[in-house]
Amino acid sequence: MRKTFKRTGLAVALVCAALAALQPTGAYAADTRDSLGVDQTLGTGQSLWSARHTYEARMQSDGNLVVYGPGGAIWSSNTRGSGARLVLQSDSNLVMYSNQGVLFSTGKARTGSNRLVMQDDGNLVLYGSSTLWASKSSSEAAIQWFYNHLGATNYEHKCELAVEHAFGTSGRYRTAAAAAGAAKDRRDHANWNNRAQRTPYTDAPRGSLVFYNTSIDGHVAISVGNGTVLSSSAPGAKIGTAPIGYFQRPYGWAWAPW
Structure with a gap:
């Protein structure tokens, strides 16, 4: 009986290790994070969720970055392209790349950015020492x-x-x-x-x-x-x-x- 438990425990450990190895490198899981850090990527099909899971910023397969709330879409990048991915670069530029080229860019900032946050007020905000860009801006x-x-x-x-x-x-x-x-x-x-x-x-x-x-x-x-x-x-x-x-x-x- 002890051998059976040992073998079962070893098998479970191996399966867990294999699953961990499949996690995307440099990208957040779709339903666990509210922010994106420098040099990290939000890939097609992935999302950032607000802390209370009320709002979602989704990188769609059509190349459009969309913020969804309880009533539906409230903001979008109005972009189209295949293989889209959103990258927070070390030069403070939030850039969406696709197989066709650059689809979206906030531009370089004088102060460095450190994170993109999907907030509970429905605002997708790029922060540095101050607010560098926000989806809910004039x-x-x-x-x-x-x-x-x-x-x-x-x-x-x-x-x-x-x-x-x-x-x-x-x-x-x-x-x-x-x-x-x-x-x-x-x-x-x-x-x-x-x-x-x-x-x-x-x-x-x-x-x-x-x-x-x-x-x-x-x-x-x-x-x-x-x-x-x-x-x-x-x-x-x-x-x-x-x-x-x-x-x-x-x-x-x-x-x-x-």
Whole structure:
């Protein structure tokens, strides 16, 4: 009888060891963690859960990162691709890679990030010494507004109005132009001059505004952080995506004041 117990115990130990060896390296199990650390990966089919398991950030097989709550989806990256994986890099950039390339990027930060957390308030937050990015932010809401209006043509030649509506405000560009003593038809130039300006424009992080000296009244778009902008004058004269270098004579990027 003792030999039987010994053999059974040995068999159980071997099975447990084999299962442990199958656990993914550098990635969290789908239902046990609420955060992602530096140099760790959230692979396709894996999730981060809030501490109370009320909210889930799921890396879907279609390449879309989606935050789900009790009532369904509340935020998504609006990305598509096969073999998608989310990586918190050591340069503070939260990047989604796929077999097709980079799908999503928050951009490099001056302060280092140490974790991505799925919180109990439904907010997916990238933390460093301060909050570096959050799914429940005004810039993410603006990006979602643009995605919800893809294909709309009523904002052609009204890029500043589209940006204002995306951020849930209005009249700010005209005020900025008046403060700068500029003609009212040069609102984008004036707004750029009234922002904390940053270059190069190619480094524009997700959610920032990218300004261009395309004409007398200029152009403004919003960066989605992977070398792409959302604009009211995308190819086809409609709201859509375009490469960040699509528009002529870029100034640089700046954070929206709203």
